[in-house]
Amino acid sequence: MSKFVSKPESKSAISKPTSSAAHKPYKATKPPKKPAPPNVITPAKIAWQTDDAGNQVPVSGEFGDVYFSHADGLAESRHVFLAHNQLPERLANLADKQCFTIAELGFGTGLNFLATWQLWRQLRAKKPHLTSARLHFITTEKYPIPLNDLTQILALWAQRAPELAKLIEQLLANYPPLIAGCHRLNFIDDNITLDIWLGDAGDSLASLDTETAIKRPYIDAWFLDGFAPSCNETLWAESIFTQMQRLSRPSTTAATYSCAGIVKRGLQTHGFEINKVKGFGRKREMLTAVMADNANSLALNDDSNASIYPNLPSHTVVIGAGVAGLLTAWTLANRGMTVTIIDKVAPLAGASGNPRALLAPNMTPIHHVYEHLHSIGYLYSGRLYRYFNQQAELQQTPLILEQTGTLDLLIKTNIGTAQIADYPNQMATTITTAEALRLSGLKAKDLADNLYLPQSGLVNTQALKTLILKHLNISYQQLSVTDIKETADKVMVTGDKESGSNNNQSSITICADNVVICAAYESHQLDKRIVECRTIRGQLSWFTPTAEQVAGLPKLPLKYSGYCAPFIGQSGDAEVNNISDHQPQFLLGASFVDADASIDIRSEENQQNYDKLLEDIPELSNVLPNDTSAWQARAGVRTQTIDYHPLVGRLAQSRRIWTLSAMGAKGYALAPICAEALADMMLGCFAPLSAVTLARLSPNRARLHKA
């Protein structure tokens, strides 16, 4: 009997097996001899099988089961998971700014997610009160489908269900490279967040943090969509049900097409009351479940049980308008908060105001990547900046991220070509010497060993700032903060404001629900609970090359013991740096002076940047001007903790004072994902970082304070 059609538990369970030649039983491919180490992703092996009606359907090579039935997979998904979690009614009744969280076991082709997204869109179009509500869809996948297979699979649905076509396009455009860990995809126009946790579901659910948020987050509805227990027990294991209980609260629901004993017992012994209902189509039954009132003592003792979030913060003051503050402001504003962002000087006046920031991660061996903040942050920032690019295109303003690709010459890295080969090419690869020479324009350098990052590029810091400050929920004020006071129900930020041309100052106080201190090394001055950080001065240099020099200089950003990049001046650049529109520029970064917080421009540091480049790529001595005295430069102070991790979270013994700081030289890569985590903590939602990572980032971590 065909494994493919016969399992009564299979979500497809298509009528009877046939013996047609086209319908050979599908054999699961043998597991690879050497299993991948934990935390290294094995992509799904997709096979295509012909169903009873002669349609091609995708089958999992690992489990030998279908992902969905061709005839009615979408209708089945809507029946089992959407209708039987009462999503149409529950989502329609969300309150202003309320977040509803769904967790799914087994992302597979994303069909359940697409069906949910489409329902959410329909409801939002009909019900204006849902404008500020948010849908958070958390899913897990151990064997993610490679992008080219997924594209082929979803093309079927785009054809058969045209209402999904636009959503499919967006999902595919944002589909992450297949590396372990959490990938946050924000579909901002629809207020829907998809967190795809790649790895074993048990590990991923255990990574969800419930402790650091101001209110304990919980799952509202579970989609239990593992393959049938008979072909995959791992998604129906005791450890999964234990996590479900931990992450649920009374009234959390679950739905599954499976009525297997192991499923019923698992749910019942972990606090769910179960109910058999009519299954989809010709299937006799399926299972729904609801967490009983007395089954989750943790949830019962928690204030998140209060009917609907009574105390959602509505106004936040962000102190510091560098990249950390700007991204924090934008993320909170995007969650519906009113944000006042303040700076003692001006937005981007500090270290974040370099004309361009190179978005290129420091790589790590792949088995560490799932908790490697640089990699996670790099991927998330890229997605966010590409979304910002779409906004910029609509507004006909300069792009935020110029996706140039970056070539790393592997002079100062902790990873070699063998380890780069473990990565999906979409994220990191080694290109041939010929290709490296062609892309870079170099002629003599040995480029056999290299790291090419195709999605990397240059962030236009000015353009990013301008776009963020246009957000309707954000207002900027110049203010030099002198005092922050917290009471039970608010926080008061007092500071001196420059007024008039004769440098008069007036003192003003702003009241808010929360304050986030994003003042880099000066954060410590504002609240002594924020540890004092190491200050590392860095000076970036740039010059305007002649047409002849442009022809001989590298064509894309290069990383060596420093980094360099060509770029073209854009409107807005001149607001902060001396750069004219449309003029080619070449930048070289950056000096490194420990324990120095001054920002004067030093000719010897321009020279150091020059020397570093020529030492690593001597052939450029023919091209670079000998005289660096006319070079432009900008000096800033990088802020670093002793363990190199940023500070993200709420301060000890405080309900309302938070920080996001100490990003070192990686603010443009780290701030977006850290701001997401901070917003989630503030609003009682699940963060896109594991509990272990959040503990590592806590401003109150013991390690910092011992030192």
Ligand code: SAM
């Ligand atoms: N929800 C999917 C959709 O809409 O297309 C279909 C899910 S499919 C029936 C089950 C999925 O569970 C497969 O993609 C499989 O790789 C995944 N899976 C199986 N065991 C897993 C585990 N231990 N952890 C995470 N995912 C797992």
